[in-house]
Amino acid sequence: xxxxxxxxxxxxxxxxxxxxxxxxxxxxxxxxxxxxxxxxxxxxxxxxxxxxxxxxxxxxxxxxxxxxxxxxxxxxxxxxxxxxxxxxxxxxxxxxxxxxxxxxxxxxxxxxxxxxxxxxxxxxxxxxxxxxxxxxxxxxxxxxxxxxxxxxxxxxxxxxxxxxxxxxxxxxxxxxxxxxxxxxxxxxxxxxxxxxxxxxxxxxxxxxxxxxxxxxxxxxxxxxxxxxxxxxxxxxxxxxxxxxxxxxxxxxxxxxxxxxxxxxxxxxxxxxxxxxxxxxxxxx
Amino acid sequence: xxxxxxxxxxxxxxxxxxxxxxxxxxxxxxxxxxxxxxxxxxxxxxxxxxxxxxxxxxxxxxxxxxxxxxxxxxxxxxxxxxxxxxxxxxxxxxxxxxxxxxxxxxxxxxxxxxxxxxxxxxxxxxxxxxxxxxxxxxxxxxxxxxxxxxxxxxxxxxxxxxxxxxxxxxxxxxxxxxxxxxxxxxxxxxxxxxxxxxxxxxxxxxxxxxxxxxxxxxxxxxxxxxxxxxxxxxxxxxxxxxxxxxxxxxxxxxxxxxxxxxxxxxxxxxxxxxxxxxxxxxxxxxxxxxxxxxxxxxxxxxxxxxxxxxxxxxxxxxxxxxxxxxxxxxxxxxxxxxxxxxxxxxxxxxxxxxxxxxxxxxxxxxxxxxxxxxxxxxxxxxxxxxxxxxxxxxxxxxxxxxxxxxxxxxxxxxxxxxxxxxxxxxxxxxxxxxxxxxxxxxxxxxxxxxxxxx
Amino acid sequence: xxxxxxxxxxxxxxxxxxxxxxxxxxxxxxxxxxxxxxxxxxxxxxxxxxxxxxxxxxxxxxxxxxxxxxxxxxxxxxxxxxxxxxxxxxxxxxxxxxxxxxxxxxxxxxxxxxxxxxxxxxxxxxxxxxxxxxxxxxxxxxxxxxxxxxxxxxxxxxxxxxxxxxxxxxxxxxxx
Numbered sequence: 006x007x008x009x010x011x012x013x014x015x016x017x018x019x020x021x022x023x024x025x026x027x028x029x030x031x032x033x034x035x036x037x038x039x040x041x042x043x044x045x046x047x048x049x050x051x052x053x054x055x056x057x058x059x060x061x062x063x064x065x066x067x068x069x070x071x072x073x074x075x076x077x078x079x080x081x082x083x084x085x086x087x088x089x090x091x092x093x094x095x096x097x098x099x100x101x102x103x104x105x106x107x108x109x110x111x112x113x114x115x116x117x118x119x120x121x122x123x124x125x126x127x128x129x130x131x132x133x134x135x136x137x138x139x140x141x142x143x144x145x146x147x148x149x150x151x152x153x154x155x156x157x158x159x160x161x162x163x164x165x166x167x168x169x170x171x172x173x174x175x176x177x178x179x180x181x182x183x184x185x186x187x188x189x190x191x192x193x194x195x196x197x198x199x200x201x202x203x204x205x206x207x208x209x210x211x212x213x214x215x216x217x218x219x220x221x222x223x224x225x226x227x228x229x230x231x232x233x234x235x236x237x238x239x240x241x242x243x244x245x246x247x248x249x250x251x252x253x254x255x256x257x258x259x260x261x262x263x264x265x266x267x268x269x270x271x272x273x274x275x276x277x278x279x280x281x282x283x284x285x286x287x288x289x
Numbered sequence: 290x291x292x293x294x295x296x297x298x299x300x301x302x303x304x305x306x307x308x309x310x311x312x313x314x315x316x317x318x319x320x321x322x323x324x325x326x327x328x329x330x331x332x333x334x335x336x337x338x339x340x341x342x343x344x345x346x347x348x349x350x351x352x353x354x355x356x357x358x359x360x361x362x363x364x365x366x367x368x369x370x371x372x373x374x375x376x377x378x379x380x381x382x383x384x385x386x387x388x389x390x391x392x393x394x395x396x397x398x399x400x401x402x403x404x405x406x407x408x409x410x411x412x413x414x415x416x417x418x419x420x421x422x423x424x425x426x427x428x429x430x431x432x433x434x435x436x437x438x439x440x441x442x443x444x445x446x447x448x449x450x451x452x453x454x455x456x457x458x459x460x461x462x463x464x465x466x467x468x469x470x471x472x473x474x475x476x477x478x479x480x481x482x483x484x485x486x487x488x489x490x491x492x493x494x495x496x497x498x499x500x501x502x503x504x505x506x507x508x509x510x511x512x513x514x515x516x517x518x519x520x521x522x523x524x525x526x527x528x529x530x531x532x533x534x535x536x537x538x539x540x541x542x543x544x545x546x547x548x549x550x551x552x553x554x555x556x557x558x559x560x561x562x563x564x565x566x567x568x569x570x571x572x573x574x575x576x577x578x579x580x581x582x583x584x585x586x587x588x589x590x591x592x593x594x595x596x597x598x599x600x601x602x603x604x605x606x607x608x609x610x611x612x613x614x615x616x617x618x619x620x621x622x623x624x625x626x627x628x629x630x631x632x633x634x635x636x637x638x639x640x641x642x643x644x645x646x647x648x649x650x651x652x653x654x655x656x657x658x659x660x661x662x663x664x665x666x667x668x669x670x671x672x673x674x675x676x677x678x679x680x681x682x683x684x685x686x687x688x689x690x691x692x693x694x695x696x697x698x699x700x701x702x703x704x705x706x707x708x709x710x711x712x713x714x715x716x717x718x719x720x721x722x723x724x725x726x727x728x729x730x731x732x733x734x735x736x737x738x739x740x741x742x743x
Numbered sequence: 744x745x746x747x748x749x750x751x752x753x754x755x756x757x758x759x760x761x762x763x764x765x766x767x768x769x770x771x772x773x774x775x776x777x778x779x780x781x782x783x784x785x786x787x788x789x790x791x792x793x794x795x796x797x798x799x800x801x802x803x804x805x806x807x808x809x810x811x812x813x814x815x816x817x818x819x820x821x822x823x824x825x826x827x828x829x830x831x832x833x834x835x836x837x838x839x840x841x842x843x844x845x846x847x848x849x850x851x852x853x854x855x856x857x858x859x860x861x862x863x864x865x866x867x868x869x870x871x872x873x874x875x876x877x878x879x880x881x882x883x884x885x886x887x888x889x890x891x892x893x894x895x896x897x898x899x900x901x902x903x904x905x906x907x908x909x910x911x912x913x914x915x916x917x918x919x
Contacts, residue, residue, distance in 0.1 A: 014826065018837060021836070024835075120832040132430075136438055150350060152349070180342070181414065269676060430829065431824040434824070435840055436843075444850050487870065493868045496800055719787070
């Protein structure tokens with residue numbers, strides 16, 4: 006039976022994605038983050054904790070590096086002999102880049118992380134056995150492992166706090182890997198509604214928690230294949246192409262005036278998040 | 290110096306080896322009980338970790354792999370020289386392997402078993418371990434065959450079961466000897482069952498010879514593939530310091546190296562506790578030591594190749610990882626590895642140390658320490674200095690739970706090995722007879738030739 | 744007609760060789776040297792095979808069959824399961840990627856080869872075997888034994904040959 010399927014669909018099974026494949030249709034969820042607007046306020050990270058039932062591990066475990074922030078704000082200082090180095094501070098919100106060709110997916114021994122039809126990098130908690138190979142092979146190190154059984158660890162969610170847990174998101178037990186999902190619970194809800202109404206999801210119908218919480222609207226999120234979406238327009242304006250490992254605009258002049266770039270593009274994971282370079286100083 | 294005396298009577302060979310099943314020196318029991326104690330420590334650590342969570346190992350989010358993976362590679366590596374002695378030297382007709390290959394093969398089997406345990410203590414949800422096996426499920430869910438970890442599982446399963454079979458088939462004639470000579474009791478029943486009614490008929494020997502040769506031919510590429518696949522866990526990944534083309538041969542050389550060093554250690558222990566001085570002779574020890582020296586130099590060369598390739602390559606990140614290994618927080622261990630792995634074996638080149646048992650005992654242990662450090666230095670530094678700046682300088686010292694389990698694994702291996710040597714003949718009796726027989730024939734031929742000349 | 748067994752022990756291969764040669768050259772009624780003659784030895788000894796004449800070994804055909812079946816099974820099991828119900832894209836690689844499947848096919852090739860060779864060995868060597876009617880534990884020590892079976896008529900002739908070559912010990916199966 007399987008061998009029959011194998012031979013019938015042979016050519017379909019021999020495609021490389023995304024380079025010689027058709028783009029995702031009708032959805033390809035993608036993001037762009039404007040670092041020029043980002044103030045490093047951490048509201049996105051807090052919103053993410055609240056939306057996705059992420060355990061707050063406490064001081065001691067944080068010191069051991071066992072924190073679970075799916076969305077982290079990284080700080081970098083300029084080293085150009087300023088009077089106050091934090092004047093040259095730069096912030097970078099970092100979360101799972103939902104790569105089109107994710108290095109984490111191929112190495113999982115049980116296939117607990119896969120590429121979905123709407124262009125996400127999914128994580129199946131029930132299937133994960135905790136080999137942590139995905140994290141070892143992630144160039145961005147954005148995967149977080151449940152080192153303890155957080156739902157039962159004291160003070161992760163003190164008594165009344167459990168009532169604010171999001172019922173749409175499962176609470177993860179010990180020994181599984183987790184990471185940013187692009188708020189997949191929200192995406193699925195609107196996808197289903199749209200389907201029942203016989204249309205596709207409209208621009209602005211869905212927001213991720215981090216996008217919703219960002220006071221300076223640095224984050225835009227949407228369907229990259231929808232020409233009406235803000236994300237599509239931004240990517241197009243910045244001439245960033247999803248299935249390229251080196252953007253045309255950079256090939257011609259070495260570097261382009263345009264601000265859009267993707268992190269570690271040269272490793273060919275084809276990330277779904279575009280960053281817009283910072284041009285202003287943060288503290289002037 | 291002779292590998293073995295030609296005038297040992299066949300009956301004496303039986304007697305000497307069978308004695309090892311009965312009453313070893315007191316040291317045997319000391320070793321067995323210390324091993325048991327060490328193993329209990331490891332079990333305690335695992336029970337604690339299983340109940341509380343992987344966090345007690347003091348791993349964290351960029352540093353997700355620790356000593357467990359390093360020690361896993363160490364034990365897989367150790368298993369390789371059993372195959373070297375029993376299969377490669379068998380095909381090369383090096384008959385000095387005969388008195389020592391049985392225990393080397395047992396070492397292969399037990400170190401693979403130990404390595405298997407590390408996969409289990411490493412994973413976060415031990416109770417779902419079976420998800421990694423390709424068992425038919427009504428949900429049509431299969432493991433991911435693209436993952437090098439799955440290749441590992443498959444390769445180790447193949448290697449472990451093939452080596453157990455190889456060990457067993459090679460032992461059948463000896464089991465028949467045990468069956469014929471031991472007094473009544475549970476052991477006699479065990480040997481009678483395992484000997485399968487072997488009587489040494491010409492038909493049995495004929496098929497035995499071909500089978501043994503065939504499996505030896507399979508085991509050599511298998512052993513190479515097993516450690517290449519373990520190397521692929523790293524080489525197939527994208528991380529700087531791991532994504533190195535020369536890793537598979539480098540790992541195989543390292544494997545043979547640590548295995549040969551372990552053979553020297555165990556050789557010396559067995560020779561003492563079971564009084565095998567007539568069979569495990571200094572001349573054989575010397576040959577093993579020379580083999581170890583040669584492999585040490587191959588390993589050193591491949592190490593140099595790897596460093597040079599990284600140094601002259603244009604991969605900035607890989608180069609930074611290398612610099613960090615030599616100068617960062619891991620520097621003492623990294624230089625320790627270079628010393629134990631490349632400098633220390635140089636004394637094996639001197640004839641006077643090649644048969645000096647106390648020196649060899651110490652050196653062989655240090656060589657294995659160096660090889661263990663090598664595995665740790667492959668795994669850990671890449672986590673604390675990868676592509677992404679967020680993980681830089683984030684090194685994590687393994688907790689006592691991890692160290693306890695590493696120690697426990699040595700206890701577990703020693704325990705299994707020592708029990709094996711007490712229950713089964715650790716020197717192959719029929720092959721030592723063959724060795725003695727062929728050498729005495731040779732001697733006779735020489736004598737007649739000499740007389741003819743007069 | 745009932746056959747009886749006779750076992751003679753010799754102290755080395757040269758003596759045994761002379762006996763076997765004589766047994767093969769003399770014709771004794773009810774005794775066929777190709778089928779009724781078994782040499783038992785404590786060590787593997789290629790010369791025994793020479794003086795006993797060519798007897799084929801078939802283990803290698805089992806090996807070939809096992810290895811090929813293992814490899815084929817491996818490749819189709821793996822590719823078939825990848826292309827099965829949950830054809831799942833991972834890391835942008837093809838759904839049925841060749842390099843990993845070849846690695847696993849190679850392992851299965853060896854696995855099949857080893858397992859079926861062992862099976863072939865057990866079948867060809869007739870193991871596990873019942874103990875033969877006459878056996879001496881000194882075979883597992885240092886003696887060469889020759890086991891023959893013959894009609895009642897041939898027994899005395901065989902015994903004469905053994906005695907002539909100074910057998911160390913002759914065991915005879917009790918007549919039925």
